[in-house]
Amino acid sequence: MYKVIDVVKLLELEVIAGEGGLENPITGVYIGDLLSWVMAHLQAGNIWITIQTHVNILAVALLADAACVIIPEYAEIDHQTIEKANDEGIPLLRSKFSAYQLAIKIKEHDLIK
Amino acid sequence: MTIQVCYDIVRYDFSRAGEASSSIKKLLKQLGISSDVIKRVAVATYEAEMNIIIHSEGGIIELNIDPEKIKIVAKDTGPGIENIQKAMTEGFSTAPNEVRELGFGAGMGLPNIKRCSDIFDIESSLGESTTVTMIIKLN
Secondary structure (H helix, E strand, C coil): CCEHHHHHHHHCCEEEECHHHCCCECCEEEECCCHHHHHHHCCCCEEEECCCCCCHHHHHHHHCCCCEEEECCCCCCCHHHHHHHHHHCCCEEECCCCHHHHHHHHHHCCCCC | CCEEEEEEECCCCHHHCCHHHHHHHHHHHHCCCCHHHHHHHHHHHHHHHHHHHHHCCCEEEEEEECCCEEEEEEEECCCCCCCHHHHCCCCCCCCCHHHHCCCCCCCCHHHHHHHHCCEEEEECCCCCCCEEEEEEECC
């Protein structure tokens, strides 16, 4: 099983915060921006790709047991979100790619075992 | 043996949103409760917490744990729900636009709570407080 750190390296992601969780194993990917949908459908260990960058995404990531959060398209991230990700040890990652492009690359690298 | 913990939830306090649910989840993990049950409690309490923050004047979440079940009571101080049946409909939300832009207000809160609970009850009327009771059984 791959870990968050493997995804960081292969997809060239920026590690914004939450280095404590880089060894988290990856079980899959969930893409979504409606928080209740994500709470209901994200599986433990999933990479969560979302354009939401406010501090509440970390409550969702924590409660749903996401392996990490990837913010696409270099979206700006609130300072509070960064602080909380560090406090909780949830990897907060950023990419220049869109959610679609990230999904394609994850598939191409065969990262989900 | 019963454990009871109460959490104060403040209206529109988005910076602390999810703190009560996260605390509850951590406590349940420490007690060695199964991850299945923990996930259901996490979803139910998160939705209840967000409902108090987004839709009410403020309230409390009360957690009760005994050997047979986990019972969560979310009670607010108003303004009450006009039409409970509508509120229970998936996709229906009275969340204002500025809150929807943050990804809230999908209209899945109460349906999610009901789905995660073994026993679910909601009491409310316009001008009154709302009380949501969620019971998740332990085996």
